[in-house]
Amino acid sequence: MLSSSEGKKVPQVTFPIRRDNEWTSVTSDELFNGQTVIVFALPGAFTPTCSSTHLPRYNELAPVFKELGVDRVICLSVNDPFVMQAWAEDQHADNIEFIPDGNGDFSREMGMLVSKSAIGFGDRSWRYSMLVKDGTIEKMFIEPDRPGDPFEVSDADTMLNYIKPDATLPARVTVFTKPGCPHCTRAKSLLQSKGYKYEEIKLGSGGLSYSTLQAVTGKGTTPQVFIDGQLVGGADELEALMAKR
Structure with missing residues (x-):
């Protein structure tokens, strides 16, 4: 059963990433301490729902989130840094920070690492979103625990409705x-x-x-x-x- 971590601190993890074609790393403290952060986690880069709906809408609403005091919007997936970098470039998602959880360490500590071996994916993150304030998880929206890839509550509009129900949406x-x-x-x-x-x-x-x-x-x-x-x-x-x- 996938359970909420509301009220808990985010896992302490060091993420290997690629920046300016060089290997570097970023820690949980660097990503979350002293900041208000939205994280949306998904099963995989370049997959249909992730590419057509989940990521684009967060990218579209990121300026609205930032006006409401959100410092960064993070897309997290159990993919390697090269795949996440290529996906970011393909999606032109300039408002989103892509964090590769290549070993699944963060997802595992969150209790959100699940097996997708039946479709050849191995272990991946379950789809969810969360609002984190100064490293503490205030709110989580976890997709229902059922077969397949449900996408009902971790979307950007649900998160925006939680933060400010009467927010003005940008014209599409x-x-x-x-x-x-x-x-x-x-x-x-x-x-x-x-x-x-x-x-x-x-x-x-x-x-x-x-x-x-x-x-x-x-x-x-x-x-x-x-x-x-x-x-x-x-x-x-x-x-x-x-x-x-």
């Missing part, structure tokens, strides 16, 4: 673009000037085509801008909307 912006499109550049520049972070989906990459654009937006021109799931339109429509804000 998506921009469909194509190479060489001046109106796309205009739309992106406007979003940047207004402080909006956005996801850019480029036609011509990853098999995306005008058919994709038509299917998703119902339009045949770029850019097409979505804010919080609502289609705004092109650069002119975006300028009109921003003029009202």
